[in-house]
Amino acid sequence: xxxxxxxxxxxxxxxxxxxxxxxxxxxxxxxxxxxxxxxxxxxxxxxxxxxxxxxxxxxxxxxxxxxxxxxxxxxxxxxxxxxxxxxxxxxxxxxxxxxxxxxxxxxxxxxxxxxxxxxxxxxxxxxxxxxxxxxxxxxxxxxxxxxxxxxxxxxxxxxxxxxxxxxxxxxxxxxxxxxxxxxxxxxxxxxxxxxxxxxxxxxxxxxxxxxxxxxxxxxxxxxxxxxxxx
Amino acid sequence: xxxxxxxxxxxxxxxxxxxxxxxxxxxxxxxxxxxxxxxxxxxxxxxxxxxxxxxxxxxxxxxxxxxxxxxxxxxxxxxxxxxxxxxxxxxxxxxxxxxxxxxxxxxxxxxxxxxxxxxxxxxxxxxxxxxxxxxxxxxxxxxxxxxxxxxxxxxxxxxxxxxxxxxxxxxxxxxxxxxxxxxxxxxxxxxxxxxxxxxxxxxxxxxxxxxxxxxxxxxxxxxxxxxxxxxxxxxxxxxx
Numbered sequence: 274x275x276x277x278x279x280x281x282x283x284x285x286x287x288x289x290x291x292x293x294x295x296x297x298x299x300x301x302x303x304x305x306x307x308x309x310x311x312x313x314x315x316x317x318x319x320x321x322x323x324x325x326x327x328x329x330x331x332x333x334x335x336x337x338x339x340x341x342x343x344x345x346x347x348x349x350x351x352x353x354x355x356x357x358x359x360x361x362x363x364x365x366x367x368x369x370x371x372x373x374x375x376x377x378x379x380x381x382x383x384x385x386x387x388x389x390x391x392x393x394x395x396x397x398x399x400x401x402x403x404x405x406x407x408x409x410x411x412x413x414x415x416x417x418x419x420x421x422x423x424x425x426x427x428x429x430x431x432x433x434x435x436x437x438x439x440x441x442x443x444x445x446x447x448x449x450x451x452x453x454x455x456x457x458x459x460x461x462x463x464x465x466x467x468x469x470x471x472x473x474x475x476x477x478x479x480x481x482x483x484x485x486x487x488x489x490x491x492x493x494x495x496x497x498x499x500x501x502x503x
Numbered sequence: 504x505x506x507x508x509x510x511x512x513x514x515x516x517x518x519x520x521x522x523x524x525x526x527x528x529x530x531x532x533x534x535x536x537x538x539x540x541x542x543x544x545x546x547x548x549x550x551x552x553x554x555x556x557x558x559x560x561x562x563x564x565x566x567x568x569x570x571x572x573x574x575x576x577x578x579x580x581x582x583x584x585x586x587x588x589x590x591x592x593x594x595x596x597x598x599x600x601x602x603x604x605x606x607x608x609x610x611x612x613x614x615x616x617x618x619x620x621x622x623x624x625x626x627x628x629x630x631x632x633x634x635x636x637x638x639x640x641x642x643x644x645x646x647x648x649x650x651x652x653x654x655x656x657x658x659x660x661x662x663x664x665x666x667x668x669x670x671x672x673x674x675x676x677x678x679x680x681x682x683x684x685x686x687x688x689x690x691x692x693x694x695x696x697x698x699x700x701x702x703x704x705x706x707x708x709x710x711x712x713x714x715x716x717x718x719x720x721x722x723x724x725x726x727x728x729x730x731x732x733x734x735x736x737x738x739x740x741x742x743x
Contacts, residue, residue, distance in 0.1 A: 398590050399590055399592070401561065401586055401590070402586070402590045405559060405561065405583065405584045405586075406607070406650075406654070407606060407607075408606050412606075416592075420593040420594070499634075500634070502593055502594060502634055
């Protein structure tokens with residue numbers, strides 16, 4: 274990466290350093306979204322379909338967790354994973370795995386809360402029909418998640434948006450090690466402070482492009498799904 | 504669809520439903536026997552829907568009881584209900600029926616064929632691949648009927664199945680009801696369309712403000728009603 278290249282040149286010439294950063298960023302964010310979905314979707318669905326005393330408490334907490342400050346999450350994960358912390362023996366502080374964990378913690382409440390709302394709305398619609406068909410609780414959850422799948426894409430997208438744009442948590446637990454834990458957002462922060470604006474702008478352009486691309490894909494998926502599946 | 508086992512008579516004994524201090528059903532005692540359709544009539548809010556839902560076990564009684572069959576068991580036979588505003592699952596028409604077949608424990612290998620038969624029965628044979636929510640109102644009602652029939656019910660509850668449908672769609676539904684009834688399925692249907700009650704009913708049950716006003720054979724009900732409310736309803740006067 275050369276300082277005298279423009280941002281556009283870096284992108285158009287396929288600068289290997291720049292694209293290594295992009296690859297790692299996508300890998301971390303997509304892994305985090307996948308893990309968060311594995312936790313968040315069932316938790317959200319379960320919360321949507323169960324009724325118990327004090328149910329409002331976890332719902333309020335879940336909604337509040339959507340606004341978790343990334344630096345606080347980063348600090349908490351740092352303390353957990355640091356050598357003297359309870360998970361210090363894992364030895365993954367300042368690795369991409371630690372960054373995935375931090376982003377998963379940030380994204381899971383978003384996916385869970387949006388899933389709960391989506392599934393609950395659909396449950397209101399489906400409740401009578403599924404009860405009349407004698408559909409059991411487990412099968413109900415599967416049905417609702419399946420039939421809400423196109424709406425749930427939006428929840429995953431919101432999670433990805435949070436993960437891809439996040440810098441506060443991953444810079445604490447991953448550092449910003451060139452070629453190892455340097456992502457788009459941490460690199461933008463670093464290069465801006467160093468004055469290497471072309472690289473920072475180039476990464477920023479790619480980040481925006483990725484977010485637009487994923488939004489377009491999600492829109493297309495939803496549109497096609499509604500057209501052909503109803 | 505196989506010939507249905509009866510599970511009848513269905514008996515409501517002093518059945519009441521009270522919700523938030525509002526009496527929805529008021530000590531209704533009624534016996535539904537096999538044969539031609541039993542038609543529940545009455546103005547809006549008379550308790551028709553609640554009676555059907557209670558019979559299906561979807562809402563509990565506040566007092567009284569519902570029994571099935573000659574042994575007076577409280578376990579209903581295979582029954583199905585079609586709601587006034589059925590919800591289509593977000594799938595194709597055929598997938599909606601296959602889903603109902605799966606819920607009724609029909610083996611996977613038989614679902615495709617049975618779904619096609621049921622769609623053909625309700626006149627939607629050509630629309631199986633269409634997303635259910637993109638069907639017209641009348642087509643959705645017929646699809647809901649196919650879904651209910653997927654349970655192979657002995658008793659089929661229909662809650663105002665033709666409300667707000669055009670005459671063509673209404674006739675399509677009525678033809679299916681007659682066909683299903685002829686196959687031995689007991690149809691218990693609510694309507695506030697007196698003409699429809701005349702066309703379909705074997706027995707008529709008139710409800711008003713949650714109370715059972717009259718329950719009798721259809722010819723008798725329409726020719727010699729026993730109550731003032733029934734006379735007014737048949738004459739098209741407002742029951743308030």
